[in-house]
Amino acid sequence: MIRGIDFYNHVIPFLKSCPNTDFLHQSIQSMQENNDAIEVLTNNNSYQSEYLFKSYYDKIDFSKSNFVWQHFKGWVIQTEEPTFDPDLATFMDFRVDQGGDTRFFYVLPQDEHTALVEIAIFSSDIPESGFYDDYLRSYISDHIGCKSYKILEEEINAIPMTDYDFSKEKKSDRIINIGTNGGSVKGSSGYAYKYIQKETDRLVEYISQNNLSKYKPIKNRFKFYDGIFLNAILTRKTDGEKVFSSLFRKLSPQLIFKFLDEESSFIEDLQVFTAPPTLPFTRAFIDQVF
Numbered sequence: 001m002i003r004g005i006d007f008y009n010h011v012i013p014f015l016k017s018c019p020n021t022d023f024l025h026q027s028i029q030s031m032q033e034n035n036d037a038i039e040v041l042t043n044n045n046s047y048q049s050e051y052l053f054k055s056y057y058d059k060i061d062f063s064k065s066n067f068v069w070q071h072f073k074g075w076v077i078q079t080e081e082p083t084f085d086p087d088l089a090t091f092m093d094f095r096v097d098q099g100g101d102t103r104f105f106y107v108l109p110q111d112e113h114t115a116l117v118e119i120a121i122f123s124s125d126i127p128e129s130g131f132y133d134d135y136l137r138s139y140i141s142d143h144i145g146c147k148s149y150k151i152l153e154e155e156i157n158a159i160p161m162t163d164y165d166f167s168k169e170k171k172s173d174r175i176i177n178i179g180t181n182g183g184s185v186k187g188s189s190g191y192a193y194k195y196i197q198k199e200t201d202r203l204v205e206y207i208s209q210n211n212l213s214k215y216k217p218i219k220n221r222f223k224f225y226d227g228i229f230l231n232a233i234l235t236r237k238t239d240g241e242k243v244f245s246s247l248f249r250k251l252s253p254q255l256i257f258k259f260l261d262e263e264s265s266f267i268e269d270l271q272v273f274t275a276p277p278t279l280p281f282t283r284a285f286i287d288q289v290f
Contacts, residue, residue, distance in 0.1 A: 038050070067230075068122050069123060074156075090108075101121050103241075163187045227288050
């Protein structure tokens with residue numbers, strides 16, 4: 001677990017110490033290419049640069065793509081009695097009413113008394129914050145076995161999971177989409193942090209070689225795999241609980257994580273494909289192709 005505040009406290013002071021870095025908080029009105037430069041118009045100024053990196057996406061019609069929200073809420077709790085094994089994380093626990101969605105818990109201990117307990121849900125709509133609380137209380141009571149605890153911190157957010165091709169939104173070769181807007185959120189899992197770091201490393205290589213005009217985001221077979229998974233889940237050919245439970249029963253965690261990190265070979269991919277029920281994914285494959 002990398003806590004957001006730790007990441008910000010590491011990166012922001014470093015950037016502020018760099019003489020060529022400024023932080024501006026303004027509302028962006030428009031951006032357009034003018035004479036070999038990008039001009040950004042804000043609510044109180046205008047700026048020009050040779051290239052612009054854009055991490056947010058504008059209003060997009062996802063209706064022709066597979067799309068679902070992964071939304072989540074978590075509590076960092078502190079218990080009176082030693083409750084957690086600091087060396088043991090719970091990755092995906094499906095012992096929760098699925099409610100027609102894909103729902104699971106994970107638990108990340110910091111020490112014997114402190115852990116992040118979080119519920120994640122794949123669904124088309126994002127509920128109000130209070131929706132998650134009964135699920136969190138029940139899981140802590142029934143599965144962690146803890147009746148007395150304090151809530152130290154709370155987090156809540158949502159991540160778009162889609163096979164949408166964000167490169168179609170590129171309005172200029174001088175605007176480089178990054179982060180979520182660059183398609184760095186993995187469609188089948190919602191993972192983003194590691195992918196963004198890897199893609200940033202690629203970008204830095206292009207910048208250091210003064211070759212940014214040749215940069216293109218990676219398109220690989222895993223994007224197609226993500227589309228098959230999302231199709232199978234969203235059209236209810238199968239559900240996330242069956243898929244992930246089957247994967248972890250039949251395959252080693254190392255192989256599954258390697259696959260989710262898009263670092264597996266094609267032979268290893270075939271092992272992953274044959275672990276869950278194959279008929280739903282065969283039908284989803286046909287849907288994606290045709």
